[in-house]
Amino acid sequence: MRNRGCTAGLGYILFHAMSWNRLSRVVLEFFALSIGAWAQGTRPEAGPFDAAHIEIQPPPAPGVAVRAGRLFDPKSETNLVNQVILIRGDRIADTGPASRVSIPPGVRVIDLS
Secondary structure, three states, X not given: XXXXXXXXXXXXXXXXXXXXXXXXXXXXXXXXXXXXXXXXXXXXXXXXXXXXXXXXXXXXOOOEEEEEEEEEEOXXXXXEEEEEEEEEOOEEEEEEEOOOOOOOOOOEEEEOO
16 A cells, blocks of 8 residues: 555545545535525615605606618618608517608607618
8 A cells, every 4th residue: 555645635534534425414514504604694784664765767668769861671672761660569560761650759769860
């Protein structure tokens, strides 16, 4: 048997001193205690609830209108000018020239022209 001296290390000593079952239990307990100690760290206390400090935001606009200076039409393979894209929710509701598509009041307008 080779003499390992001090180079054996803690892992070697633990591995040969304990059965595999006991070693795995020790390792699991160590990690459980480490995580428990980390989770028990001090957290800042939250102050009392005060409804006067809540910021109330207005409801989102009922849709979005995009004014496009140029819009590519893949069917005709041309660039259309002065177009409007009307979006309601997650769907495109209408597209067309600005003279035909009316922008409803209250929608957010994004001007890309």
